[in-house]
Amino acid sequence: MAERSLMLVLHDVAPETWPDYQHFVEAVDALGHVPICWLVVPNFHRRNRLEEHPEFCRLLDSRLARGDELVLHGCNHADEAPAPRSPRDWFMRRVFTHEGEFYPLDQAESARRLQQGIELFARQQWPLHGFVAPAWLLGPGARCALATTGLTYTSDPRHLFLLPDYTAIDAPGLVWSARSAWRRGMSRLVSEQMLNRHRQAPVLRLGLHPVDMRHGFSRRYWLNLLIRLLEEGRQPVTKIDWLNRHVLAPSAAA
Template sequence: MNHSPSLLLVLHDVAPQTWPDYQPFVEAVDALGQVPMTWLVVPDFHHANALEDHPGFRRLLDGRVERGDELVLHGYYHCDDGPPATHPKDWFMRRVYTHEGEFYSLSEEAALARLRAGVETFQRYQWPLEGFVAPAWLMSEGTRQALRQLPLSYTSDPQHLYRLPDFTPIDAPGLVWSARSAWRRGLSKVINDQREQRWRQAPVIRLGLHPVDMRHGFSRDYWLRTLERLLDDGRVPMTKVQWLATRGLPVSDAA
């Protein structure tokens, strides 16, 4: 089956605290026309952004669903509050690579409890839910086993989407920045320009945005220009669940 090449615009770490970072960018994207987005929503970002305490933000997300955007469960707290790491590799992943690998070391029981709480949050606010993305894309084996027990259709890592419950991989290369310092932003642009050229013929390209990207004109402008360029190249913008439906994944809200 032939498909038009696609583009997935994904906003990570969506929470009341991060919305002011995203708002100008989202307004600029909306001004381009109908460009659906995938919002990775954190139910209680860093234990200080519980969605139940922010009805105005929930109404914003209600409006995005009505517009055709997709909301995805993105961890629960989006911070690693587990016991200290004892193995050097685990210490590196949890304290150097990221401090936000919430699901990196969770047992199956702990992951299942946190995932179920997230699913219940979406159900409470009547938001369709098909996907889960772990913070920093880090998942323990216990998390993987927990995901097999839930009514979710997919998860992802930086270069793939995975059909659940069997974790069948689907290539979905992604551009992502490290924007915490000027040298990281400069290097990110070089790397992403190279990757975009390499993936010119790829069936899909994901743009993975983070709130910190929006705080610097250099990285924010990169994302807007890249989005416009890929749209001009004929790529069709979709949400993740819409694109998976074109690949034959049975999802309930992908029509």
């Protein structure tokens, strides 16, 4: 595959996080046609039901019209399950993240929440192909439930996975931990190392979070990196368009 592609992905998209992203998105739009993947949370931390914000829904309508992709990103993006019982679960749910909503859920509850999100997208008439779990964490029950939804893909920090079999496709991603100055500095170093390691990778993903946008250091890095990768010839594309072009369509033709 000669073409090298680039995916720009905005995590935790909700009415309350849009002000964090707005100026960055405007700067991206000024670069020309750079499609964006928006990871949409139906009810962010149970205080931002998407359908109670029709103006924001119209904004997402307009992004689809530009060629962007909307992706289901959890249900409420918060881990509200009973306290963890094992050291591993305690680490994953209390140290690694407090937002791994789909990590502790059983199959039935996972299926219920996934269906809520799918129905929301249907009511809004938004095409839906992918689901990304908050913090990329899928427990066994959630994995089983997701495989039955008919969606095309999910992802983790290093791969895209075709559903229902979770066929892995290498798709290295860059992501920052930007909550403190030392974390931002370390994230920049790690990102540059990742870039050097994966410079010839067929596809790179830039995974941005609202907290990245609240600090000039990280916000400028992401915009400058995007410009750099575009100047190096990487083609910006959404996840589903890339899969249709390079994975799904060739498989169907075969």
